[in-house]
Amino acid sequence: MSIVTQRTDYTFKYNQTQSRHGWLRLTPAYSVKLVQEIVNHLEPNRLHPRVILDPFSGTATTGLAAAQNDFTARLYDINPFLIWLGNAKCRHYTEDEISTVARQIPQIIQAYKQYLPQSSWQPAIHNIHRWWAPATLNILTAIRQAIVDTGGEPGKYPATDLLWIAFCRLVIETSAAAFNHVSLSFHDETTSFATQTIDLFFSEVAHHILTEAGETIYGEATIEYADSRYPLPHLSFRKYTDVITSPPYPNRVSYIRELRPYMYWTKFLREAREAGELDWTAIGGTWGIATSRLKTWQPELDTLPDTVYQTCAAIAQSDNKNAFLMSRYVHKYFHDMHQHFASLRSSLASGANLHYIVGNSTFYGIRVNTEQLLGDSLSQLGYSDIACRVVRKRNSKKELYEFCLSAKWNE
Numbered sequence: 001m002s003i004v005t006q007r008t009d010y011t012f013k014y015n016q017t018q019s020r021h022g023w024l025r026l027t028p029a030y031s032v033k034l035v036q037e038i039v040n041h042l043e044p045n046r047l048h049p050r051v052i053l054d055p056f057s058g059t060a061t062t063g064l065a066a067a068q069n070d071f072t073a074r075l076y077d078i079n080p081f082l083i084w085l086g087n088a089k090c091r092h093y094t095e096d097e098i099s100t101v102a103r104q105i106p107q108i109i110q111a112y113k114q115y116l117p118q119s120s121w122q123p124a125i126h127n128i129h130r131w132w133a134p135a136t137l138n139i140l141t142a143i144r145q146a147i148v149d150t151g152g153e154p155g156k157y158p159a160t161d162l163l164w165i166a167f168c169r170l171v172i173e174t175s176a177a178a179f180n181h182v183s184l185s186f187h188d189e190t191t192s193f194a195t196q197t198i199d200l201f202f203s204e205v206a207h208h209i210l211t212e213a214g215e216t217i218y219g220e221a222t223i224e225y226a227d228s229r230y231p232l233p234h235l236s237f238r239k240y241t242d243v244i245t246s247p248p249y250p251n252r253v254s255y256i257r258e259l260r261p262y263m264y265w266t267k268f269l270r271e272a273r274e275a276g277e278l279d280w281t282a283i284g285g286t287w288g289i290a291t292s293r294l295k296t297w298q299p300e301l302d303t304l305p306d307t308v309y310q311t312c313a314a315i316a317q318s319d320n321k322n323a324f325l326m327s328r329y330v331h332k333y334f335h336d337m338h339q340h341f342a343s344l345r346s347s348l349a350s351g352a353n354l355h356y357i358v359g360n361s362t363f364y365g366i367r368v369n370t371e372q373l374l375g376d377s378l379s380q381l382g383y384s385d386i387a388c389r390v391v392r393k394r395n396s397k398k399e400l401y402e403f404c405l406s407a408k409w410n411e
């Protein structure tokens with residue numbers, strides 16, 4: 001393991017230079033390069049076309065990479081913002097749609113000025129002035145209103161979603177948020193941007209996005225809502241031939257935490273309580289109420305691999321006041337993933353290949369070997385050819401790695 005390096009080309013950072021993949025960052029996104037390496041080995045089959053599944057879509061890296069390589073992909077997620085974003089990234093846009101939106105950019109830049117003297121709708125983000133200076137916030141709310149006037153709220157008109165993505169970029173670039181590794185922190189001060197600076201940024205980003213939206217995509221990918229712990233929608237005659245995905249890791253990272261600013265501004269999240277509810281549905285969810293509910297959580301299954309119970313017992317016995325809670329957190333994570341692997345079987349074509357990018361973690365010095373424990377679940381559930389390779393070393397702690405866990409399903 002010591003020669004395994006951090007490989008930033010295998011992280012979300014690589015995606016920032018990869019056309020549509022770079023539209024909005026999500027730190028837990030995996031690298032499109034990883035997906036491409038897997039997709040490049042897939043033989044197109046004209047008689048029985050492949051259908052690639054990603055049950056944990058996130059920013060739709062798998063779907064976009066598959067569609068760019070002329071494959072068909074179906075993706076699922078529980079986060080409505082990510083479903084919206086994923087579909088906007090994978091969609092086909094006509095020349096007409098793109099030129100219409102291009103004409104709207106200067107109109108919006110002119111129109112929003114009328115809203116500056118008055119107050120427009122602003123999101124109920126806790127402590128909002130820690131994110132944006134009052135003057136910047138005023139401009140953002142005015143631009144938001146001008147986009148709504150032009151093309152409605154996100155999701156109303158597909159092509160207008162491109163403007164909303166540019167707006168999300170504006171929101172994050174003008175904020176005091178700093179992304180350090182997978183966490184989010186704040187710079188000490190917010191900045192009051194001049195309207196000219198914001199106009200220039202919005203115009204440049206929006207035009208850039210439009211250019212990339214004009215690139216032809218030959219395949220097709222769609223993202224829908226589904227909780228992947230339960231059976232996924234599929235056509236009986238067209239089951240999934242390949243699964244390429246990265247599920248959450250048992251590391252207490254909350255996707256909603258990082259996505260909060262986008263989700264509030266696009267109205268996919270209206271109040272903090274909703275974030276906790278969403279994270280309770282998320283595997284490995286850890287936001288607010290999701291953690292407190294762990295105390296009373298009852299497993300639906302008591303047939304997980306012995307190695308899972310052994311790991312949880314070791315964490316529970318460690319010397320920390322949260323040891324019991326964290327052992328339940330890890331228990332629920334592997335429970336939910338086991339449920340996912342069990343339900344997945346009915347959606348898979350015989351011979352389907354699975355590729356799961358996963359990371360290990362530690363709790364109070366106890367190593368959680370995610371790749372091995374998930375491999376044990378797969379084996380117990382009848383999957384075959386289970387194998388694991390190290391993809392990269394993660395930079396947070398020296399013993400943390402990312403792995404590609406693969407398996408096969410034969411009916």
Ligand SMILES: C[S@@+](CC[C@H](N)C(=O)[O-])C[C@H]1O[C@@H](n2cnc3c(N)ncnc32)[C@H](O)[C@@H]1O
Nearest residue numbers: 029030056058059061077078227228248282283
């Ligand atoms: C590690 S991220 C996936 C990142 C993705 N590969 C990308 O490149 O952006 C895991 C995703 O799983 C989703 N998720 C968590 N629990 C889920 C569940 N029960 N069903 C479906 N999706 C879920 C989260 O919302 C998150 O978007």
